Amino acid sequence: MSICWVRLIxxxxxxxxxxxxxxxxxxxxxxxxxxxxxxxxxxxxxxGLDNELAQKIADRCNLETICVAQEIxxxxxxxxxxxxxxxxxxxQRRLAEVLPSxxxxxxxxxxxxxxxxxxxxxxxxxxxxxxxxGSNKVVFDLTENEGGDxxxxxxxxxxxxxxxxxxxxxxxxxxxxxxxxxxxxxSMSDMNIVLVVGQKTASxxxxxxxxxxxxxxxxxxxxxxxxxxxxxKVVPVNDKFWLSIPAGQIFVPGEKIVDGILPDEKH
Amino acid sequence: xxxxxxxxxxxxxxxxxxxxxxxxxxEANAAEDVNRYIFVxxxxxADIAVIDTVTDELIRRxxxxxxxxxxxxxxxxxxxxVTNSADNTLSIIDLNTFLVVSTxxxxxxxxxxxxxxxxxxxAVGNIGGGSISFVSLNKGSELKRVSGLYEPHNMTxxxxxxHLFVGNLGANxxxxxxxxxxxxxxxxxxxxxxxxxxTHLSESEYQGIINITSTPNGKLGFAAYGEGDVMAIIDxxxxxxxxxxxxxxxxxxxxxxxxxxxxxxxxxxxxxxxxFSTKTLEEIAxxxxxxxxxxxxxxxxxxxxYVISRGENKLIVLDLISMKKVNEIPLxxxxxxxxxxxxxxxLYVALSSSDEVAVVDVRQMKIVKRIGNVxxxxxxxxxxxxxxxxx
Numbered sequence: 001m002s003i004c005w006v007r008l009i010x011x012x013x014x015x016x017x018x019x020x021x022x023x024x025x026x027x028x029x030x031x032x033x034x035x036x037x038x039x040x041x042x043x044x045x046x047x048g049l050d051n052e053l054a055q056k057i058a059d060r061c062n063l064e065t066i067c068v069a070q071e072i073x074x075x076x077x078x079x080x081x082x083x084x085x086x087x088x089x090x091x092q093r094r095l096a097e098v099l100p101s102x103x104x105x106x107x108x109x110x111x112x113x114x115x116x117x118x119x120x121x122x123x124x125x126x127x128x129x130x131x132x133x134g135s136n137k138v139v140f141d142l143t144e145n146e147g148g149d150x151x152x153x154x155x156x157x158x159x160x161x162x163x164x165x166x167x168x169x170x171x172x173x174x175x176x177x178x179x180x181x182x183x184x185x186x187s188m189s190d191m192n193i194v195l196v197v198g199q200k201t202a203s204x205x206x207x208x209x210x211x212x213x214x215x216x217x218x219x220x221x222x223x224x225x226x227x228x229x230x231x232x233k234v235v236p237v238n239d240k241f242w243l244s245i246p247a248g249q250i251f252v253p254g255e256k257i258v259d260g261i262l263p264d265e266k267h
Numbered sequence: 268x269x270x271x272x273x274x275x276x277x278x279x280x281x282x283x284x285x286x287x288x289x290x291x292x293x294e295a296n297a298a299e300d301v302n303r304y305i306f307v308x309x310x311x312x313a314d315i316a317v318i319d320t321v322t323d324e325l326i327r328r329x330x331x332x333x334x335x336x337x338x339x340x341x342x343x344x345x346x347x348x349v350t351n352s353a354d355n356t357l358s359i360i361d362l363n364t365f366l367v368v369s370t371x372x373x374x375x376x377x378x379x380x381x382x383x384x385x386x387x388x389x390a391v392g393n394i395g396g397g398s399i400s401f402v403s404l405n406k407g408s409e410l411k412r413v414s415g416l417y418e419p420h421n422m423t424x425x426x427x428x429x430h431l432f433v434g435n436l437g438a439n440x441x442x443x444x445x446x447x448x449x450x451x452x453x454x455x456x457x458x459x460x461x462x463x464x465x466t467h468l469s470e471s472e473y474q475g476i477i478n479i480t481s482t483p484n485g486k487l488g489f490a491a492y493g494e495g496d497v498m499a500i501i502d503x504x505x506x507x508x509x510x511x512x513x514x515x516x517x518x519x520x521x522x523x524x525x526x527x528x529x530x531x532x533x534x535x536x537x538x539x540x541x542x543f544s545t546k547t548l549e550e551i552a553x554x555x556x557x558x559x560x561x562x563x564x565x566x567x568x569x570x571x572x573y574v575i576s577r578g579e580n581k582l583i584v585l586d587l588i589s590m591k592k593v594n595e596i597p598l599x600x601x602x603x604x605x606x607x608x609x610x611x612x613x614l615y616v617a618l619s620s621s622d623e624v625a626v627v628d629v630r631q632m633k634i635v636k637r638i639g640n641v642x643x644x645x646x647x648x649x650x651x652x653x654x655x656x657x658x
Binding site for chain 1: 454
């Protein structure tokens with residue numbers, strides 16, 4: 001009799017233990033299941049991924065999110081990329097720590113200045129405005145500039161050329177989008193501009209060079225640029241990865257970025 | 268000898284009763300007077316400063332875990348909760364004794380906190396772990412953890428506490444969590460995805476959604492998306508965007524006036540402030556701002572807005588009647604965030620580089636006191652009954 005009671009208690013405890021585990025499993029780490037569908041949908045909208053291919057990817061990966069993202073990268077090409085998000089510090093998140101866009105600058109004379117613009121970061125526009133005060137000639141060194149955020153580049157360009165309607169075009173599979181350069185915060189349209197470019201000069205930096213040559217008469221010196229002419233949209237995959245989806249090819253009237261921009265003067 | 272011994276015993280008994288009573292009285296007063304205090308998390312000294320707003324004196328510092336980030340107060344339970352972002356814990360403090368009564372293990376990098384309308388459960392965003400922890404202040408334990416977030420930042424409960432709206436710093440998405448079911452019920456996308464033209468993705472400067480700021484009646488939520496230069500106005504009951512409005516460059520988040528008439532959004536990219544009418548849902552003014560604006564506090568009968576410019580170490584004062592900038596107040600130190608007392612008369616600003624809290628007379632538009640040695644790297648200020656926020 002007592003053995004039966006002991007067995008019953010043990011069985012009850014085991015059932016309770018598993019029930020508790022199940023309860024915890026239900027309460028902890030619940031995943032929203034639609035991430036893979038969401039990024040497939042984004043790839044369809046942004047890059048024109050067709051329905052049939054999207055279905056194949058979904059089936060191939062059994063809707064596992066990272067697998068779907070990797071397959072999208074393979075299928076789309078044109079600089080599509082899956083990037084692991086680097087951990088950020090609290091100060092970076094609060095933007096108390098911002099990577100400077102200007103790596104180096106010095107006055108060449110009272111009225112001319114040299115600025116090495118390493119990338120188009122969060123404060124690029126204001127860094128340039130502060131440095132250009134009192135100058136009428138600027139030499140931008142873009143030889144190490146591999147691009148960056150499109151809207152921040154446009155804001156820097158606007159200082160010298162803005163506003164310009166339909167300044168450049170982006171063509172995707174089924175869409176042509178015209179981009180305007182807005183009015184600047186401070187106009188520096190009279191500035192004499194020289195841009196130093198090289199093989200590493202890419203993407204936003206190539207577009208910046210093309211825009212300033214076409215609309216501000218800037219002189220390009222150095223070597224042929226890299227020729228990266230695709231825009232990418234950044235789509236969150238989960239808290240660890242981002243997917244960059246090709247959104248279209250860039251065209252500037254009178255310029256050809258795809259083969260690399262040729263400078264006016266070779267160095 | 269026996270008489271002397273008895274007298275001594277009696278004396279000590281009397282003294283200990285008196286001592287206990289005085290402690291009891293001071294404990295009782297501490298909790299009763301909780302709405303007169305401001306609480307300041309000090310990141311570097313790992314403690315919470317308690318400042319009496321009647322005397323503007325520091326009255327104590329409470330030791331907590333490493334790198335405290337934000338505090339909330341439950342006057343219902345007389346509890347203060349603090350996230351310790353470097354320890355992955357939450358400290359719960361009894362306001363009767365000012366002692367830590369529970370330390371709760373959470374996810375990776377707990378930072379921001381929201382308290383539910385009934386004041387007994389808090390939601391904590393584990394920003395490094397992409398999850399939200401729901402914690403019972405009564406039990407001092409984690410009830411549920413929900414994953415599937417993208418660097419969860421500030422959060423807002425809806426008016427009945429059934430849903431939590433989460434701003435994701437790492438995405439253009441507002442996640443809506445069903446609190447009872449502990450699951451992400453809806454994802455609301457805002458604006459277009461960030462566009463880059465680059466050989467590599469530099470994501471350290473990505474600014475998604477800092478917060479969903481609700482109107483006082485809890486019907487509408489305003490969510491600015493930094494990379495998209497846009498703000499979504501969300502029907503919080505239907506969980507749908509009813510309107511997208513264009514903003515200036517790199518908008519931070521919306522700050523509500525206490526009367527709910529205005530939403531103010533600092534645009535850090537072009538250093539302006541967009542002022543919205545919550546009645547017409549239109550931008551009614553674009554006013555001059557400053558560099559790296561981290562907060563806006565509105566007081567003096569909802570007529571004056573104090574904008575904190577972290578980048579220029581100053582306060583910018585806007586008159587919300589004439590819709591003009593009327594003053595600038597240099598702070599001579601790095602401001603973080605601030606709080607205005609519920610009567611709208613005094614503004615307290617945490618100054619992280621000088622370990623001070625500045626006290627500003629809102630009507631006079633001047634600093635009336637700098638409270639020193641509040642702790643190392645004060646990061647924010649919180650007051651019961653006021654409009655509190657964190658960055």
